[in-house]
Amino acid sequence: MRQGKSPTEAASLALRKIAKYYPKYNGGLVVVNKQGEFGLVELQPMVGNSSSILFVIPALKE
Secondary structure, three states: OHHHOOHHHHHHHHHHHHHHHOOOOOEEEEEEOOOOOEEEEEEEEOOOOOEEEEEEEOOOOO
16 A cells, blocks of 8 residues: 555545545445455545545454
């Protein structure tokens, strides 16, 4: 992940960038790094031009 970010942080950052250009975007991302850690972030459009993160599942470490 860029700049040492966790998969969850990377997914959240990517979705914020997508929402900036596509405010009506409704979807999510699953990100997995080389160590098998994963993160999931879903974006749900709100009323108006803003978007919010609906939920985040943090990366798991064994």
